[in-house]
Amino acid sequence: MDNITASELAGFGVGALLFCATIAAPKIDSLISASQRSSLGMCKRCGDLRRIACSRCKGVGLIKAGGPFNLSMVDDINQSFGGGETKLGSTACTNCQARGHMSCPDCSKPP
Ligand SMILES: [Zn+2]
Numbered sequence: 001m002d003n004i005t006a007s008e009l010a011g012f013g014v015g016a017l018l019f020c021a022t023i024a025a026p027k028i029d030s031l032i033s034a035s036q037r038s039s040l041g042m043c044k045r046c047g048d049l050r051r052i053a054c055s056r057c058k059g060v061g062l063i064k065a066g067g068p069f070n071l072s073m074v075d076d077i078n079q080s081f082g083g084g085e086t087k088l089g090s091t092a093c094t095n096c097q098a099r100g101h102m103s104c105p106d107c108s109k110p111p
């Protein structure tokens with residue numbers, strides 16, 4: 001079984017190369033953009049904003065109360081206790097202290 005020609009072998013090689021390039025392309029792309037940022041002296045995570053949007057409240061700072069815990073009965077209890085911390089059915093995000101963003105963990109730590 002020695003009937004595989006050089007051109008066939010080359011075709012296999014190119015095919016494998018293209019296959020690898022297709023798979024690796026997104027990774028290489030992200031790698032380049034990350035290295036571009038770092039080469040520019042920018043933070044890879046926040047782009048030098050030094051803060052990132054809170055993932056819990058989506059940068060709003062408030063979490064809309066909802067689901068099984070948002071019963072009107074709870075509101076009534078809150079109101080009878082003098083309002084409490086809730087306003088308009090939203091609670092302050094405890095993840096970011098209602099700021100909507102947090103300081104970038106990459107920037108806050110020493111390089
Ligand atoms: Zn938050």
Ligand SMILES: [Zn+2]
Binds near residue numbers: 048
């Ligand atoms: Zn950062």
